[in-house]
Amino acid sequence: xxxxxxxxxxxxxxxxxxxxxxxxxxxSVNNLQWFHQNPWGQLINxxxxxxxxxxxxxxxxxxxxTERYSLLYISSSQTTDSGVYFCAVDRGDYKLSFGAGxxxxxxx
Amino acid sequence: DTEVTQTPKHLVMGMTxxxxxxxxxxxxxxxxxxxxQKAKKPPELMFVYSYEKLSINESVPSxxxxxxxxxxxxxxxxxxxxPEDSALYLCASSQVRxxxxxxxxxxxxxxxxTVV
Numbered sequence: 114x115x116x117x118x119x120x121x122x123x124x125x126x127x128x129x130x131x132x133x134x135x136x137x138x139x140x141s142v143n144n145l146q147w148f149h150q151n152p153w154g155q156l157i158n159x160x161x162x163x164x165x166x167x168x169x170x171x172x173x174x175x176x177x178x179t180e181r182y183s184l185l186y187i188s189s190s191q192t193t194d195s196g197v198y199f200c201a202v203d204r205g206d207y208k209l210s211f212g213a214g215x216x217x218x219x220x221x
Numbered sequence: 222d223t224e225v226t227q228t229p230k231h232l233v234m235g236m237t238x239x240x241x242x243x244x245x246x247x248x249x250x251x252x253x254x255x256x257x258q259k260a261k262k263p264p265e266l267m268f269v270y271s272y273e274k275l276s277i278n279e280s281v282p283s284x285x286x287x288x289x290x291x292x293x294x295x296x297x298x299x300x301x302x303x304p305e306d307s308a309l310y311l312c313a314s315s316q317v318r319x320x321x322x323x324x325x326x327x328x329x330x331x332x333x334x335t336v337v
Contacts (some may be wrong), residue, residue, distance in 0.1 A: 143322060156264070156328040194248050199263060205322030207252060207277055209313075211263035 119200055119212035121187045123159035126190045127200045134185040134215045136200030145176055147185050150197040159185070159198075181219075191218045227312050227329035235337055238301060242332045244295040245314030252323050253295040254313040255287060258331070264311055270295060271317060280324075302336045309333050 116139035126132055138145075147159040160167050160174040162183065167174055171190075176183040187194055197214045224247045234240050244253065252271050256264040269277035270289040284306075286298040295312055315326040 144324060144326075146325060148328075154258075154311075154331040154333065156311065158325070158327060161325040201326075203323065207254070207269045207271065207292075207315075207323045208266060209254075209323075209326055211265075213263055 114208060115142065115192060115204065115210050117200055117202055117210050118129075119198075119215050120212065124215055124217045125140070126187075126194075126217065127221055128190060128192060128221050130190050130219075131186070131188045131189060132217070134187070134198055134200075134203075134217075136183040136212055138181050138183075138200075138202050140181070140204070141178065144209070145183055145200070145202045146209075147174055147183070148199045148201065149194075150199060152196065156199070160211045178212035180186055180191040187217070192221055195219045225314055225329035227310075227332050228283050230330065231333050231335075233335045233337060234299065234302065236304075238302075239300045241297070241299065241336075242297040242310055242312075244297075244329055245293055246327070247293055248314060248327070249316070250290075250314035250327075251292060253289060254297070254315075254326070255285075255297050256311040256313060256328075258309040260308075260313060267295045268297075271321075271323075286328055297335040299334075302334075304336050307335045310312045312326060 118137045148156045164178040201211045203209045255267040258264040268287045282320045288296040315323045319322040
């Protein structure tokens with residue numbers, strides 16, 4: 114299957130700070146998603162972004178498919194941004210593969 | 222509506238019990254999935270149904286038995302589980318395009334299963 118690497122594994126931020134999370138993947142993909150998993154386990158869809166750039170409020174994402182990486186930007190972080198952020202990819206073959214995640218802690 | 226609903230949210234079962242997890246979506250998605258997530262790990266794929274037919278089984282032990290009664294419902298039947306099967310079980314669905322390729326996946330809130 115496709116290998117997915119996320120960095121950094123852990124990130125501690127002061128409220129109001131900006132940050133960048135990275136996702137590298139080992140092969141060409143048809144689908145790429147960013148999720149935020151909250152403390153209750155819910156996986157919340159942030160972006161569906163197999164290529165290009167998207168923005169949603171304080172969050173934005175960029176995928177450079179030819180170079181096999183994606184970036185998630187968090188600006189003006191808030192305590193509610195805390196949680197685990199997952200990148201997941203597949204080839205359109207139903208086998209969505211997840212990276213190990215980045216655990217973000219935002220301190221007030 | 223992008224909602225996938227799972228019941229129950231929590232389940233405690235003994236090793237000799239039989240129980241079922243349920244998942245429902247009304248987005249018209251024709252692919253449905255079961256994932257298992259252990260603590261501090263990413264979700265791992267267990268089963269995929271496409272057009273109500275089992276298309277992927279990731280070598281899951283037979284004590285887990287999936288069922289897709291119709292295009293909106295997905296069940297996971299559990300029997301003779303072990304304590305190491307305790308985990309968060311996530312259901313997901315996605316649209317199928319061009320007849321065979323999946324698109325964006327949407328996940329339910331999960332069932333937190335404890336086997337005692």
